């Protein structure tokens with residue numbers, strides 16, 4: 057059994073890790089941390105986990121965490137930086153859900169996150185945890201940076217065209233919608249029912265922190281600098297990300313459909329829907345699936361790709377477990393076969 061520790065167990069990605077790992081046949085939860093809920097039983101705080109774990113929250117401590125085989129960091133940025141060295145030196149592997157190890161360039165990270173990078177010496181060994189692009193690096197790594205939720209939906213939607221150089225130009229637009237759980241469980245005015253319900257607004261228009269990550273991955277896949285106009289919006293739903301991606305290509309609808317189907321034919325968690333489809337966030341809620349549909353507008357070079365994920369599953373905790381499976385030589389889909397909730 058893989059001994060698992062979770063730092064940040066009271067947040068939304070932390071409790072989603074618990075939900076997924078509760079039925080993982082090879083994972084045994086050993087440590088779950090929260091500084092604010094120290095001593096509280098997990099099942100008392102999250103009754104959906106009654107009968108699935110007897111653990112109580114404890115304060116993060118690198119010695120106890122180092123006794124695990126893998127430690128998930130479901131924490132704000134900057135936290136994994138401080139603990140990663142000790143945890144790795146003790147022999148545990150790390151799957152970090154925060155942005156701490158996603159960017160390869162230290163000045164870029166420091167500019168976007170307004171703080172000094174706490175562990176730049178670890179960056180060369182960190183794998184970017186998008187299995188559909190970096191599977192072999194993940195298998196060989198002891199430190200994996202799980203992609204952000206928006207980047208996952210955008211990168212998977214654009215990869216087939218970008219990596220084959222099939223875009224006509226650099227005019228790529230990612231118009232994205234997210235549910236409120238994307239902001240975490242902490243109390244914030246913008247997450248209040250009265251603020252978020254029955255409304256829709258854009259944010260981070262002039263530059264969102266996920267932008268350098270999206271640029272980095274698409275540029276690497278393309279082999280040349282690739283930029284995107286990325287505009288996130290908050291919509292009144294709890295879970296889900298929907299990305300509408302606009303770009304231009306000379307490929308026909310039939311060729312686009314073939315390209316996408318072939319690219320993801322062997323991917324367990326990317327579903328290319330039939331031509332003419334529109335994936336909904338509801339169709340992926342609670343599952344580790346990214347649902348894609350590719351459209352070509354009539355009498356135009358305009359391509360529109362629709363991409364839907366659950367921000368807490370393929371956009372965070374499910375993808376984190378997918379990475380753990382790869383790092384420990386397990387079948388990639390172990391414990392991740394949940395069917396989406398309907399309605």
Ligand SMILES: NC(=O)c1ccc[n+]([C@@H]2O[C@H](COP(=O)([O-])OP(=O)(O)OC[C@H]3O[C@@H](n4cnc5c(N)ncnc54)[C@H](OP(=O)(O)O)[C@@H]3O)[C@@H](O)[C@H]2O)c1
Nearest residue numbers: 064065066067068069090091092130131154238240241372
């Ligand atoms: N929410 C999403 O949809 C989503 C998707 C992809 C990635 N992410 C990323 O995943 C990470 C967690 O997100 P979340 O939404 O789960 O956040 P959250 O709901 O705000 O939870 C944060 C957790 O981290 C713990 N924590 C905070 N400061 C800490 C510190 N200094 N040391 C140790 N523990 C600390 C908190 O518990 P205590 O304060 O009690 O210790 C809490 O359990 C973030 O980096 C986020 O950007 C989130």
